[in-house]
Amino acid sequence: xxxxxxxxxxxxxxxxxxxxxxxxxxxxxxxAITDYYYNYSSNAHRGDYKLSVKASNKFEDTRxxxxxxxxADSEKEIVFTSGATESLNMIxxxxxxxxxxxxxxxxxTKSEHASVILPWFNLENEKGIxxxxxxxxxxxxxxxxxxxxxxxxxxxxxxxxxxxxxxxDIRNIKAIASEAHKRGIYVVVDASQSIGHINVDVKDxxxxxxxxxxxxxxxxxxxxxxxxxxEFLKKFKxxxxxxxxxxxxxxxxxxxxxxxxxxxEAGTQNIDGVIGLGTAIDYINKIGIKEIERIDNExxxxxxxxxKKLDNIILYNEKAKSSLVIFNVKGVFSQDTALYLDKYNIAxxxxxxxxxxxxxxxxxxxxxxxxxxFYNTKEExxxxxxxxxxxxxxxxxxxx
Amino acid sequence: xxNDLKREIIIDNFKNPNNKGLIDDESYIKEKKASDSCIxxxxxxxxxxxxVIKDIRFDGEACxxxxxxxxxxIDKLIGKTKEEALNIINNYLNMIENKxxxxxxxxxLIIYEDISKxxxxxxxxxxxxxxxKDLLDK
Numbered sequence: 378x379x380x381x382x383x384x385x386x387x388x389x390x391x392x393x394x395x396x397x398x399x400x401x402x403x404x405x406x407x408x409a410i411t412d413y414y415y416n417y418s419s420n421a422h423r424g425d426y427k428l429s430v431k432a433s434n435k436f437e438d439t440r441x442x443x444x445x446x447x448x449a450d451s452e453k454e455i456v457f458t459s460g461a462t463e464s465l466n467m468i469x470x471x472x473x474x475x476x477x478x479x480x481x482x483x484x485x486t487k488s489e490h491a492s493v494i495l496p497w498f499n500l501e502n503e504k505g506i507x508x509x510x511x512x513x514x515x516x517x518x519x520x521x522x523x524x525x526x527x528x529x530x531x532x533x534x535x536x537x538x539x540x541x542x543x544x545x546d547i548r549n550i551k552a553i554a555s556e557a558h559k560r561g562i563y564v565v566v567d568a569s570q571s572i573g574h575i576n577v578d579v580k581d582x583x584x585x586x587x588x589x590x591x592x593x594x595x596x597x598x599x600x601x602x603x604x605x606x607x608e609f610l611k612k613f614k615x616x617x618x619x620x621x622x623x624x625x626x627x628x629x630x631x632x633x634x635x636x637x638x639x640x641x642e643a644g645t646q647n648i649d650g651v652i653g654l655g656t657a658i659d660y661i662n663k664i665g666i667k668e669i670e671r672i673d674n675e676x677x678x679x680x681x682x683x684x685k686k687l688d689n690i691i692l693y694n695e696k697a698k699s700s701l702v703i704f705n706v707k708g709v710f711s712q713d714t715a716l717y718l719d720k721y722n723i724a725x726x727x728x729x730x731x732x733x734x735x736x737x738x739x740x741x742x743x744x745x746x747x748x749x750x751f752y753n754t755k756e757e758x759x760x761x762x763x764x765x766x767x768x769x770x771x772x773x774x775x776x777x
Numbered sequence: 778x779x780n781d782l783k784r785e786i787i788i789d790n791f792k793n794p795n796n797k798g799l800i801d802d803e804s805y806i807k808e809k810k811a812s813d814s815c816i817x818x819x820x821x822x823x824x825x826x827x828x829v830i831k832d833i834r835f836d837g838e839a840c841x842x843x844x845x846x847x848x849x850x851i852d853k854l855i856g857k858t859k860e861e862a863l864n865i866i867n868n869y870l871n872m873i874e875n876k877x878x879x880x881x882x883x884x885x886l887i888i889y890e891d892i893s894k895x896x897x898x899x900x901x902x903x904x905x906x907x908x909x910k911d912l913l914d915k
Contacts, residue, residue: 710838711816712839713841743816743838771788775787776895777892
């Protein structure tokens with residue numbers, strides 16, 4: 378299928394291989410956002426007039442779509458946030474901060490994104506909990522049995538990305554959660570890299586909490602989702618107070634908050650962003666998540682096969698199953714490679730990709746990352762390979 | 778200077794930079810300098826004796842432009858007085874920012890003259906020398 382016509386950005390003669398940073402947006406998502414501003418711009422949940430009712434309905438439609446998309450039990454379990462970072466911070470600040478005690482252990486890995494690790498490091502500094510790192514296997518992937526073997530009586534939380542943003546291994550959350558739940562351990566999942574790429578089913582995987590951003594799944598920036606099982610989300614202490622989240626406030630002792638999810642959504646929400654997310658979900662559902670996964674895999678295999686034929690490329694994560702490939706060109710710093718490819722209008726990411734603890738395992742801190750999505754093509758990969766098949770990348774990268 | 782020669786100097790200094798690797802010596806002052814827009818990351822060490830730069834060393838990971846620029850700057854600045862060094866550095870920064878500067882003061886550093894045409898590279902070309910400047914300003 379030709380998806381190019383659906384994505385205005387793809388008509389700019391660019392090859393976009395940085396989908397793990399943010400995905401491109403289909404025209405239908407952009408149109409849904411402008412439609413809101415052109416035709417029913419108004420506040421949600423605030424007015425009695427038709428415009429506001431429409432905005433509220435569209436906003437709540439997205440909540441229902443998200444609920445179905447991730448197979449949550451109830452719309453009360455879907456809280457809109459500014460993105461996965463805020464969701465992951467809320468999970469720590471609004472819930473775990475109050476229930477964890479000194480020396481309680483939180484298990485994670487060194488290949489997680491800063492947004493996964495830093496809120497817990499901060500809690501370690503504040504409350505003396507202990508963040509424990511599970512070691513990765515020889516391919517820098519996570520073996521679920523290693524996680525399970527690390528569980529001790531002190532373990533209270535396991536926090537993992539569903540797919541990591543550098544190595545790109547797909548974690549067997551289901552096996553880990555099943556073992557964790559037998560011992561009363563909470564499971565927190567960052568689905569930022571898996572959402573919109575593979576099926577994310579909170580019930581099937583057994584996530585107690587899950588976070589993702591709209592912009593990595595064809596939606597706009599500045600909006601994301603916090604999923605939590607209702608029984609736990611009910612115990613969240615709001616960290617933002619204001620309009621939309623209270624029923625009454627007569628005095629400091631007489632404040633009544635709304636029920637979920639509204640008590641965690643203070644202030645005017647990112648209405649256009651939420652509406653755009655709803656349209657992104659519709660678009661993904663139209664193609665089908667299984668079909669997206671199939672295309673992702675086909676492109677990834679094709680890319681790996683082609684890269685392996687070049688003798689100037691070092692590949693780091695060939696064995697990982699998702700659509701991310703990390704590599705370096707021998708003798709060339711990752712940023713120089715990225716700037717060299719930019720001359721061919723090929724956008725890739727270079728650096729540590731916000732996973733700065735991974736250096737301990739990988740032995741190098743900077744790599745180039747190609748992250749594919751279903752609208753990429755084999756022809757684009759061929760153009761990348763042509764550009765990389767060059768003995769003078771370093772010389773040509775410096776632009777002098 | 779023709780472009781082939783410029784490239785050759787840059788790549789030589791990237792592959793075999795001057796004074797890479799820090800030393801454990803308390804007579805040096807030290808500073809970390811990380812780019813806020815990319816991944817370039819240096820630690821710079823400097824030893825002053827009676828206002829004369831006796832040594833400069835660096836370590837860290839950075840691109841070809843950043844690494845070569847600090848390497849050439851180190852070569853140029855060792856042996857200069859603090860005042861001479863700051864004058865060279867300020868002229869270099871003026872060159873990168875496309876302002877008036879004195880070519881004679883810069884010697885080989887002139888190879889970065891056209892870097893202002895690549896906005897994403899100007900921070901690479903100045904990261905190391907700004908680290909040295911910070912240490913001289915201390």
